[in-house]
Amino acid sequence: MASYFRSRGLPVPRELSRNPLTDWQRWGTLAVTIAVLYVGVKVLDIDVSRANPQYAWGVVRKLLEWDFDIMTPQNEYETFWDTSPGLMLTTILLGVVATALSLLLALPLAFLGARNIMTGHPVTAVIYTFVRILFTIVRSIDVLIVVIVFAIIFGLGSAAGVFGLAFHNIGVLGKLYSEAIEGIDPGPGEAITATGANRVQVIWTAVLPQIFNPFVSFTIYRLDANVRLAPVLGFVGGGGIGQQLFQTIQLFQYQKAGLIIFMIVLVVATMDFASAQVRKKLS
Amino acid sequence: MSAQLRITDLIKVYRGGTRALDGISLEITRGEFVVLIGLSGSGKSTLLRCINRLVEPTSGRVELDDIDVTAAGGGELRRIRRRIGMIFQQFNLVRRSTVFANVLAGRLGYRSVWRTLVFQPTHHDIDLAFENLQRVGILDKAYSRADALSGGQQQRVGIARALMQRPDVMLADEPVASLDPATSHSVMKYLEEINKKDGITVICSLHFLSLARRYGTRVIALKDGRVAFDGLPAEIDEARFKEIYGLDAVEVEIGVAKVRGEA
Numbered sequence: 001m002a003s004y005f006r007s008r009g010l011p012v013p014r015e016l017s018r019n020p021l022t023d024w025q026r027w028g029t030l031a032v033t034i035a036v037l038y039v040g041v042k043v044l045d046i047d048v049s050r051a052n053p054q055y056a057w058g059v060v061r062k063l064l065e066w067d068f069d070i071m072t073p074q075n076e077y078e079t080f081w082d083t084s085p086g087l088m089l090t091t092i093l094l095g096v097v098a099t100a101l102s103l104l105l106a107l108p109l110a111f112l113g114a115r116n117i118m119t120g121h122p123v124t125a126v127i128y129t130f131v132r133i134l135f136t137i138v139r140s141i142d143v144l145i146v147v148i149v150f151a152i153i154f155g156l157g158s159a160a161g162v163f164g165l166a167f168h169n170i171g172v173l174g175k176l177y178s179e180a181i182e183g184i185d186p187g188p189g190e191a192i193t194a195t196g197a198n199r200v201q202v203i204w205t206a207v208l209p210q211i212f213n214p215f216v217s218f219t220i221y222r223l224d225a226n227v228r229l230a231p232v233l234g235f236v237g238g239g240g241i242g243q244q245l246f247q248t249i250q251l252f253q254y255q256k257a258g259l260i261i262f263m264i265v266l267v268v269a270t271m272d273f274a275s276a277q278v279r280k281k282l283s
Numbered sequence: 284m285s286a287q288l289r290i291t292d293l294i295k296v297y298r299g300g301t302r303a304l305d306g307i308s309l310e311i312t313r314g315e316f317v318v319l320i321g322l323s324g325s326g327k328s329t330l331l332r333c334i335n336r337l338v339e340p341t342s343g344r345v346e347l348d349d350i351d352v353t354a355a356g357g358g359e360l361r362r363i364r365r366r367i368g369m370i371f372q373q374f375n376l377v378r379r380s381t382v383f384a385n386v387l388a389g390r391l392g393y394r395s396v397w398r399t400l401v402f403q404p405t406h407h408d409i410d411l412a413f414e415n416l417q418r419v420g421i422l423d424k425a426y427s428r429a430d431a432l433s434g435g436q437q438q439r440v441g442i443a444r445a446l447m448q449r450p451d452v453m454l455a456d457e458p459v460a461s462l463d464p465a466t467s468h469s470v471m472k473y474l475e476e477i478n479k480k481d482g483i484t485v486i487c488s489l490h491f492l493s494l495a496r497r498y499g500t501r502v503i504a505l506k507d508g509r510v511a512f513d514g515l516p517a518e519i520d521e522a523r524f525k526e527i528y529g530l531d532a533v534e535v536e537i538g539v540a541k542v543r544g545e546a
Contacts, residue, residue, distance in 0.1 A: 187375035191441070194335055195448055196365035196392025201399045205388050209380045 063258030070244070070256050084241065088263055090158070091240035095227035098162045102169035103219060109135075109170070110177030117181060117203075132178070139171030143229055144236050151237035161238030165226055173222055180214040181207065217282045224275035231264045285349075286310035287484055288334070288452060293343035295329050295508075303329040304340070305508035311486065313451075316478045318499035318516070319488040322528060325505040327488040331454045334486070335367045336360060347452070365392040368445030368483075372457040374437040378430035382421065382440050385429050386412045389447025408447075415443040419473055435466035442473050453477065455487035459494070467491075471498050492519065492534055 002019075005012045020026060070084040080086045109131055111117055118128035147164035154160045188206040197205065234242015241260060248256040288311040295304040303326045311317055319327045332338035334345055336352060345352040352363050368389075376385045390408045391399060398404065404412075416422045419439035424432055429440060438458055445453060455474060459467035475498055478485045489495050495502050496516040504512035504519075504527040511527050512519065519527075524534060 185375075185378070187371060187373050188377040190337055191369065191371060191375035191444070192388055192391060194337060194364060194367070194369040194454075195389050195444070196361040196363075197388075197399075198361060198396065200396050201391045201394075204399050205384075205391060206377055209377045209384075213379070 059254055062254035065255050066259040067255035068259070070259060084244065084260055084263060087241040087244050088267060091230045091242065092227050092267065094158060094161050094240055095165065095230040096223065098165035098169060099219065099223045099226050101162065101166040102173055106170045106173035106177055109174050110181060113174060113178040114181035116186065135171045135174040138167065139175060141168065143168045147233050147238045148236045156237040156239070158239040161230065161233045161240060164238060165229065165233065169222055169226065173218065176218040177215060180211050180218065184210040213282045217279045220275050220278050224271050227271050228268050287313040287348060289346040291344040293333055293345065294341045295333060295338065296341045303508055304333065307510060309503065309510070311484060313484055314482050315484055316498060316500045317486045318495040318502050319486065319505060320492065320495055320502060320527065321505035326508040327505055328456050330505065331456050331486065331488060334454060335364050335369060361392055365448050366451045367454060368448050368450035369454040370438065370441040370445055370458050372460045374441045376429040376437055376440055380429060382427055382429055382432065383412060383425045385440055386416055386443045386447060389444035392448060411447060415446045418446065419443045434462050435469055438462065438470045439473060446477065450483060452484045452486065455485065457488050457490065460490055467494065474498070492524070
């Protein structure tokens with residue numbers, strides 16, 4: 001095929017320049033992929049010989065035989081906040097507070113991390129680069145690791161959960177906000193600048209109306225994600241219902257664990273649905 | 284009478300080495316309707332943007348009523364920009380905001396930051412906004428979102444916004460290039476009106492020579508960042524046309540039909 005073009009002195013179209021059957025790059029990639037998978041399976045030495053289906057089946061049955069004791073206070077020392085509904089509510093609020101906290105810090109930082117606002121002056125360009133690198137570093141540390149570290153600092157409980165979640169979220173929200181600012185149409189800003197308005201007026205009049213809806217949308221998306229993450233944080237010392245779930249599993253109380261898992265699923269599904277509805281309205 | 288706008292040896296070299304303006308010198312008198320023509324990339328947009336310094340010229344000088352625009356900084360530059368209205372090919376309205384808010388924004392150069400931040404325009408500015416909306420015939424759209432309007436209506440919002448500045452000069456960067464022929468004439472008529480009635484100097488880049496002949500009192504052609512022609516619209520004949528647009532170019536007419544209102 002390619003010879004048709006070459007013999008006539010024409011450039012060969014990109015699609016026809018390689019023959020898929022004799023393309024060594026393609027075969028090479030395939031060979032490497034297969035080799036990596038082969039080595040991977042060998043190294044992992046996946047062992048299913050100790051699986052115990054009868055025991056597993058018993059656990060599954062217990063998970064479905066819900067023990068409703070955890071729904072109410074069991075003795076004079078327990079209050080509503082020690083019951084599963086109470087801990088669930090605590091966990092949801094943990095996600096909400098963490099989101100609010102990260103929002104406060106991510107919002108101003110996002111403007112400093114937006115290319116179209118910060119380039120044009122060497123000093124601001126340096127700040128831009130610094131803020132974006134900061135976002136990337138903060139974001140790249142997984143929430144669970146952050147919470148483990150914060151649990152060492154603040155001790156087990158809500159403080160570690162809230163601050164850990166908020167810390168991670170500054171990186172995520174900061175990046176999302178910055179990109180929303182970078183995605184705006186520069187035209188209105190140019191027009192408002194031409195009227196003789198100053199920088200603050202331009203941002204307020206031409207930039208804010210364009211980013212308001214994306215910001216609200218991203219915030220709700222992260223709120224949803226945080227409330228979803230919050231129960232897991234209990235496993236690593238972040239407090240809330242996750243901690244209760246962890247304890248019941250450690251004590252083999254699968255009847256309680258099953259009910260807690262069901263409650264978490266219910267909350268996550270509700271959040272998911274509600275957040276999608278709100279964001280659909282905003283777009 | 285001395286020139287209102289004097290441009291001396293203006294050069295603009297973009298990063299990457301594109302020489303958009305290569306030594307432009309012009310004098311424009313108050314009340315002229317100057318039409319800029321030339322191929323895409325000939326420097327029309329850059330020239331217009333160098334006048335109000337949305338684009339920073341590399342060298343050369345722009346003077347408005349003997350005030351050096353190119354030397355002005357900060358507050359002085361913003362005071363000069365107040366006197367120069369501008370409309371754009373893509374209208375550049377804040378699409379999510381109302382028509383009213385967009386028009387009001389034209390007044391920002393006269394207002395303090397805190398008034399902007401707390402959304403407290405003066406009564407005078409509100410009156411002025413309604414007055415200008417009335418003038419361009421879209422008073423009934425004042426409360427619509429800007430992106431709900433047709434292209435021609437959006438450009439009229441752009442004109443109303445620029446009129447809020449009470450400008451001495453109006454720059455128009457291909458104001459009708461995104462519009463159909465009928466709508467184009469309706470927009471051009473508003474520019475003609477503010478030129479004739481208010482005595483605002485108009486500098487307008489256009490793609491259609493027929494529009495240039497119909498509305499311009501003076502035509503300046505740019506080619507490769509230099510002035511290739513400067514004279515009366517009627518002086519552009521076949522030979523001149525080929526000089527400006529290249530030998531293969533054929534003139535395309537945009538009908539100067541009897542157009543009333545707009546589509």
